[in-house]
Amino acid sequence: MYLPAHFAETRTTELHALIGENPLGTLVTVGPDGLDANHIPFELLTGQGEHGVLHAHLARANPLVEQIVDGMSVMLIFQGPQAYISPNWYPSKHETHQQVPTWNYQVVHAHGRIHLRDDERFVRGIVARLTREHETRAQEPRPWRMTDSSPDYIARMLAAIVGIEIEIERLVGKFKLSQNKTPQDVAGAADALAHSGHAELAAAMNKPLV
Structure with a gap:
């Protein structure tokens, strides 16, 4: 991944946060x-x-499942908020007319080694935890639980899947948030994004760099 230094995000807490908020890898x-x-x-x-x-x-x-060799190297991509950036959103464009369109986004690449975990207890635990987490996010008044279905049905469903575990060896983060622009241009683009349905990306752009 092409990674200019001003777009590199190296803080593990921030990289983990993006993965946690965008778990579809x-x-x-x-x-x-x-x-x-x-x-x-x-x-x-x-x-x-x-x-x-x-x-x-x-x-x-x-x-x-049949192609996985225990411990083989894999890469995962987790995509955060993203959106097109119009030059018209930069105040400096209207003064100099020297801005071009771009695309802002947040992404994390996780490099690691994969292992199959083909045992019922491991798989049941994954399903239970993922279900609990995402039913909570969905704000269901009566969250779905595995016990809503018969034990025999759940057993058949679990038998149809296998677990995987990936040891992360390296995290590479690219948070392209107009860091190469002036504060006034960042604020202008973030404001336009907030008013066009991209509040999450706007908030990331406005977040102070530590």
């Missing part, structure tokens, strides 16, 4: 037919390992 692997990508919701355990550990599950029918 793109798992990139190399198989017999070349590069492959699978889109999977992940659970991040920040207290394990130097950079954290990721848990998820795959459909047993997914060809990737």
Whole structure:
């Protein structure tokens, strides 16, 4: 990933926060037919390992299950808020007419090693925790629980998936938030974003750099 220094985000807490808020990761692997990508919701355990550990599950029918070699290297992409930036949003454009369009975004690449975890207890735990987390986010008045279905049905569903665990070895963050612009231009673009339905990206641009 092309990463100019002024867009590099190296704080682990910020990188973990983006993953936690945007858990649908793109798992990139190399198989017999070349590069492959699978889109999977992940659970991040920040207290394990130097950079954290990721848990998820795959459909047993997914060809990737047979292609995984224990400990092989993989890359995951977690995409945060993103949006087009118009030059018209920069106050300086109207003075100099020397601005061009761009795209602002936040993204984290997690590099690590993958392991299959094909045991019922591990898989049940992942499903239970992911369900609890995202039912809470969905603000359901009566959150769905695994016990809403019969034990036999849940057992069949769990038998159709396998768990994966990824030890994160390296995190690379790119937070492209107009850091190469003047404070006035950043404020102008952030204000326009906030008024066009991109409040999360606007807030990230307005967040003080530490």
